[in-house]
Amino acid sequence: MARRHTGNMNGERYLGNTSKKEVHDLDKEDTKSNGCQIDEIIRAGHDKPFNSLTTAHVQGYDNCDKCLSGSTR
Ligand SMILES: [Zn+2]
Known part of the structure; x- marks a missing residue:
């Protein structure tokens, strides 16, 4: 488990899945x-980076x- 620098991600902690409208914590990722x-x-192009869960x-x-x-x- 690790933060990503692929797709739309650039090391942010949180990744939103724009298809399911769900947010993941990459520091606690279930692999x-x-x-x-x-x-x-990310492969499907549904990744959206967030620095804050609140956002x-x-x-x-x-x-x-x-x-x-x-x-x-
Ligand atoms: Zn998750």
């Missing part, structure tokens, strides 16, 4: 096959329940 699937999100929430993103707790869905 199991059924986990966050960050690389798949992601303001934009309507929900927490991933694998790497962040408190999903509201």
Whole structure:
């Protein structure tokens, strides 16, 4: 697990999946096959960088329940 410098990411801690409107914490990424699937999100072009979780929430993103707790869905 690591921050990414590919796709739209440039080392930011949080990655939003624009397809599912979910935000992931790359410092706590779940790398199991059924986990966050960050690389798949980037490959699909659905990655959106966030430096702050609050910013992601303001934009309507929900927490991933694998790497962040408190999903509201
Ligand atoms: Zn996640």
